[in-house]
Structure formats: structure tokens, C-alpha cells
Amino acid sequence: MIERLEQEVLKSGEMLEVVVVTAPDDSLGPEVEALLAHKRDPYRQHIQAALRGETDALETRFYLGLLDGKPIGNIMTTEHQGIGIFGHVFTRPEHRRKGVCRAIMRHQMEHFRQRGGKVLLLGTGFESPAYWIYHSFGFRSLEDGFMRYSTGPEDAFERDWFVSGPAQIVAPAWRHWPLAALLASRPGKEMLRSAAWHLLGIGNLEGTYCRFMQERQEEAGVGGAILESATGAVVGCATVTPSRIGLGGWPGVFVVDVFTHPNFEACAADLVSALTLPPGKLIAFVETQAEEKAAALRSCGFECEGTLRRFLRTEKARQDVWIYGKEYDG
Secondary structure, X not given: OEEEEEEEEOOOOOEEEEEEEEOOOOOOHHHHHHHOOOOOOOHHHHXXXXXXXXXXXXXXXXXXXXXXXXXEEEXXXXXXXXXXXXXXEEEOHXXXXXXXXXXXXXXXXXXXXXXXXXXXEEEOOOOOHHHHHHHHOOOEEEEOOEEEEEOOOHHHHHHHHOOOOOEEEEOOOOOHHHHHHHHHOOOOOOOEEEOOOOEEOOOOOHHHHHHHHXXXXXXXXXEEEEEXXXXXXXXXXXXXXXXXXXXXXXXXXXXXXXXXXXXXXXXXXXXXXXXXXXXXXEEEEEEOOOHHHHHHHHHOOOEEEEEEEEEEEOOOOEEEEEEXXXXXXX
């Protein structure tokens, strides 16, 4: 579906038409793919799947700037329930420095607000020119170049979105992409939240979750479980992935991770139990202060097999990490 938003006069004097293409779409879909042909997997796979209508309830929108009916610039958002990821900002090289990006973004941001959007997340270079463009539109840094835009008071939204209550475990889906990213953007009770996803404290899952969805389709031994609250929020994630440690990884060794919002940490054991585990050696990394996570793993048959001294290294601390393990024969 194509919706025409507005026309803008560029610095060059040319008239830019701003439209939004909501996937799936057959009309401008090939033009979108051509414009973003420089994108590689896993992003390319998502773009193609979205344009074919194969990304379940995830809303993918391409905000395009057209000159003479041809796309020369793009901003993409992926959203569910008003929570979104902002990305794939691109202008064809021959049309840069004309104000194309700002022109598209003015109407993209207004369209997001008009549709009842709540939160957008993005990643860029800290204090880069792009960073300050996004800052001028209301994005603020969560950590370095990881930024958030909110349409309302953040405290009230966080309280209502992550409210305690009943929750259900479901299979990972495309609609969970921005929702899992929102969960990862908020502080947890422990720093080491996911070893496989390199989630140490606050983190950006834009590329990570997209890659995870591709790996679930293409690689044996990759699985996950998502905890959904009554509000529709993703409040917990558990994954199992082949070990990437060492040259080529350790054959037959799989890493299990689980992290939740603090209001739902009692569900961690249920999330691990919901994983479809491959046969082999299962290991989990747990910082020694995360006793609740360690207890959840023990209840699922994991045992503490060792301690990595001063393994978790941050700017402020050096911390020990437990290795929990389990042999699983299927």
C-alpha cells in the first residue's frame, strides 16, 4: 500500500514527493529493493520477506523520497503495537546534500505520531552528523549512539508497558523484533543478560534479533522462547545457539541464555524449560551476583561447573562469572 504524504522543495530547487510504502507491496516493492540493494543479510532477507508479506504481524514501512516518480531516499521503520526500530536511512550518492533525509524524516516522524506510535529506537555513531540530525528530531541517547524517541512521558509508559501480571510463552516471531529490542534497551538486574546476543547491560538488538530470525530458519540447533505479558510487551527471552567460541566454534556445544524484565524474573525457569534443546553439551554464563538466574538454571537441571575469575569486564568493575552446564541427550 502506498500513501502520499507531502511534497518538499529541496535545496536544489527540485520537488521531492514523500510517500510511505507499507509492506507487503508489489508496486514499488522492486524499487525499494533496488534502492536498498547495498544491504546484506540479515537485513536483505527481512526486506524481501516483508515485501512478500511473510513477516507475520510486524509492520514494515518504507518512507521514500521520490524525484520524477523514482525513489532516491529511504527511511524504514519496523513496528508492532506502537514500538518501533528506525533504520535503513539512505540517499542515493548523487542526490546527497540536498536535504533529502531531513525532508523524509519530518513527515516520517509526524506520521509515526499521528498513528499513535509510542517509542522508536535507533543506532548510529555517537555524536556523528547523523546523531545530531536524530537529536534534532527528539531522539536522545540511551548509551552512546543507541538512541530513543518517545511520544509521551517515559516513566508512565515504562510503568504501564512492563506492568506485572500474567504472561505467556510463545515462539519467536518477527513481531517481537522491536519489542525485544525495547526490553534490551532497558536496564536489567544483571549486566550479563545474553552471551550469544552480546547483551551486556543496555544493548541494541536491531541487527541481532534480525540475524537470530534468519539463523532459526537456516541453522540447526538455534531456538528460542519469548515471554509476552498481558499488555503485549516482550518481558523475557530465552535462546539456545551453537557455540561461536573458538575457531569454528565447539562442535556439539550450545549456549543457553535467558533474561527477563525485573518484574518477570520468576518466569526465567519456565522460559528455559520451553526451549527445544539440541542434543549435546549445554552451557550458560551467569554472573555471580545473579543468583535468581542461577537458581532458574539449576531447576532446569544445570549444574555449576566452574568460575571464570574477573571474566566480566566493564569500565567500572571486574566480575566473576559462573559456567553452568548440562548434558542433554535429546
